[in-house]
Amino acid sequence: MTESQVSVEMLDVRLLINGEWVSGSEGNRLTIIDPATNSPCGHVAVASERDLANAVAAAEEGFNAWRNIPPFQRATILGKAATLLRERAGDIAADLSAEQGKPFAQAKHEVSGAADVIEWFAEEGKRCFGQVIPGRTTDTHTLTRLEPIGPVAAFTPWNFPVSQAVKKVAAALAAGCSIILKGPEEAPGACAGMMKCFADAGLPSGSVGLLYGNPAEISNYLVAHDSIRCVTLTGSVAVGKTVASLAGRYMKPVVMELGGHAPVIVCEDADLDLAVEQLVKMKFLNAGQVCLSPTRFLVARKIYDDFVSRFRERAVALKIDAGDNPEADMGPLASQRRIESMEALVADAIEVGATLKCGGQRLERTGCFFMPTVLSNVPTEARAMNEEPFGPVALIRPFDTVEEALVEANRLPFGLASYIFTNSIQTEAFLTENIQAGMVAVNRIFSSNIEAPFSGVKDSGYGTEGGTFAIRNFLTEKMITRFVG
Numbered sequence: 001m002t003e004s005q006v007s008v009e010m011l012d013v014r015l016l017i018n019g020e021w022v023s024g025s026e027g028n029r030l031t032i033i034d035p036a037t038n039s040p041c042g043h044v045a046v047a048s049e050r051d052l053a054n055a056v057a058a059a060e061e062g063f064n065a066w067r068n069i070p071p072f073q074r075a076t077i078l079g080k081a082a083t084l085l086r087e088r089a090g091d092i093a094a095d096l097s098a099e100q101g102k103p104f105a106q107a108k109h110e111v112s113g114a115a116d117v118i119e120w121f122a123e124e125g126k127r128c129f130g131q132v133i134p135g136r137t138t139d140t141h142t143l144t145r146l147e148p149i150g151p152v153a154a155f156t157p158w159n160f161p162v163s164q165a166v167k168k169v170a171a172a173l174a175a176g177c178s179i180i181l182k183g184p185e186e187a188p189g190a191c192a193g194m195m196k197c198f199a200d201a202g203l204p205s206g207s208v209g210l211l212y213g214n215p216a217e218i219s220n221y222l223v224a225h226d227s228i229r230c231v232t233l234t235g236s237v238a239v240g241k242t243v244a245s246l247a248g249r250y251m252k253p254v255v256m257e258l259g260g261h262a263p264v265i266v267c268e269d270a271d272l273d274l275a276v277e278q279l280v281k282m283k284f285l286n287a288g289q290v291c292l293s294p295t296r297f298l299v300a301r302k303i304y305d306d307f308v309s310r311f312r313e314r315a316v317a318l319k320i321d322a323g324d325n326p327e328a329d330m331g332p333l334a335s336q337r338r339i340e341s342m343e344a345l346v347a348d349a350i351e352v353g354a355t356l357k358c359g360g361q362r363l364e365r366t367g368c369f370f371m372p373t374v375l376s377n378v379p380t381e382a383r384a385m386n387e388e389p390f391g392p393v394a395l396i397r398p399f400d401t402v403e404e405a406l407v408e409a410n411r412l413p414f415g416l417a418s419y420i421f422t423n424s425i426q427t428e429a430f431l432t433e434n435i436q437a438g439m440v441a442v443n444r445i446f447s448s449n450i451e452a453p454f455s456g457v458k459d460s461g462y463g464t465e466g467g468t469f470a471i472r473n474f475l476t477e478k479m480i481t482r483f484v485g
């Protein structure tokens with residue numbers, strides 16, 4: 001049996017409250033749908049208000065226990081969680097592929113990468129020092145201590161159910177905080193598998209919690225609760241604004257990793273083979289359901305026709321199938337709703353004048369499969385040019401000057417990822433300095449390594465989830481000044 005043939009039993013996803021995996025006090029549950037077959041592949045427990053209260057009480061106790069464990073010991077326990085995650089990566093990836101649709105190899109990569117994230121933050125947790133600040137007079141002594149902020153509430157999406165969640169959980173725990181994660185109901189199994197590695201590694205019960213249920217009810221309860229001291233969310237701009245407003249009302253600091261609408265600028269001096277090869281790979285990764293997905297392709301007029309035809313040729317050659325086919329490049333979209341959304345965006349783009357080069361429709365088979373789609377000469381008023389499509393749709397339009405491309409790149413309120421392809425150092429410098437984005441990839445696509453910052457500007461959010469500053473989201477700096485004279 002090859003790894004990709006690992007069979008997935010019906011998932012029975014429970015809540016993690018105070019170290020116990022429970023079904024929820026009211027016994028309610030939601031069905032999980034396999035998007036490759038449109039059939040149920042399991043169910044997930046729904047938290048009641050009593051469960052929420054229990055989870056918060058446990059997180060408070062868990063915080064008091066965990067924060068008092070010295071950082072080196074915490075790092076050892078977190079390291080054990082990473083080891084367990086690596087050992088269980090095949091099974092967790094099989095669940096992920098079944099419930100979310102991505103090819104098994106990509107799911108496995110996501111889970112193994114999550115173990116790297118835990119190890120990175122475990123080490124960072126050892127380096128949370130304060131400062132000693134010379135006094136203005138010889139009889140004063142001032143210093144700072146970095147302290148864990150307290151129990152954290154985290155909310156994460158379904159597109160990368162393991163890798164989005166682990167960045168929050170590992171960073172908060174490494175800082176000495178406890179954390180309650182509200183994972184994605186659409187793809188809850190792999191996220192639960194990852195959380196089980198933390199629970200089994202020997203963390204104090206209550207220091208990690210996992211909830212599913214009604215997202216608005218859970219956020220209303222957790223964010224408002226006095227015990228919760230920090231809120232972190234990865235998701236859409238609309239939900240981010242709702243939750244950030246709520247957090248503002250209760251004076252809770254937030255980290256917001258929200259949607260994007262990444263511009264791609266392909267200049268006339270770019271290496272076209274490289275640009276097409278890299279961009280096709282990134283555009284159709286996870287069926288385009290990626291916050292970093294290249295979306296508005298702005299291509300210099302001189303190379304425009306060539307780019308469109310080469311991009312199209314590669315897009316139609318992709319193999320689309322269920323995640324358990326090792327040959328599949330792209331799996332189904334996550335749900336029927338996403339198919340309908342793609343159909344509506346494509347129809348609208350054509351109506352306002354775009355040309356359909358390939359795809360544009362669902363595959364004639366069971367499951368949520370949508371063809372890789374390329375639209376050219378897409379007017380800026382098309383809905384897809386303004387709303388995050390979050391699907392396998394490339395929108396291409398020509399530009400005459402780099403300045404004009406920059407204006408289009410910066411037109412939208414989003415500011416997450418951006419891509420530049422050029423062989424001119426001057427053009428690169430001009431664009432990287434002036435593009436309004438948290439991240440810019442030049443002649444490359446992103447690989448989101450945890451040691452590098454990951455963040456957006458404008459409506460795409462604030463706070464970073466990678467790099468040396470990410471752990472600071474979960475720390476407060478206490479200043480202590482003493483009279484020593």
Ligand code: NAD
Pocket residue numbers: 155156157158159160164182183184185215216217219220233234235236237238239240242243257258259260290291292388390416456460
């Ligand atoms: P979403 O905003 O619908 O949901 C995100 C999380 O918030 C989920 O856990 C969801 O259940 C929860 N949620 C939904 N409504 C809520 C509410 N009213 N109150 C509290 N929580 C609520 O996003 P999604 O559809 O799960 O994910 C796709 C979005 O996530 C896209 O916009 C994508 O760009 C974005 N995303 C951003 C990043 C990033 O790092 N910037 C990474 C991945 C995905």
